[in-house]
Amino acid sequence: MPRLIRHDAEGPIRIDPQDKPVFICACGLTKNLPFCDGSHKACKSETEGVVSVYDAERERVIEERAEG
Numbered sequence: 001m002p003r004l005i006r007h008d009a010e011g012p013i014r015i016d017p018q019d020k021p022v023f024i025c026a027c028g029l030t031k032n033l034p035f036c037d038g039s040h041k042a043c044k045s046e047t048e049g050v051v052s053v054y055d056a057e058r059e060r061v062i063e064e065r066a067e068g
């Protein structure tokens, strides 16, 4: 499901080689970019067929817009 989030970064984040697997956030809701912090669980409550617009803290949906 699509979502809109505020994202202000203007460049890459360096990730040095790791001994263990690392999980990179793909949902955009993490508060620990670029790493997944489990915030993607909120995506499960998003409504199918709409765009979920999140607040600046990426904590809650403040608006739902028609997709398209």
Ligand code: FES
Pocket: 024, 025, 026, 027, 028, 029, 030, 035, 036, 037, 038, 039, 040, 041
């Ligand atoms: S994939 Fe975004 S917080 Fe896990």
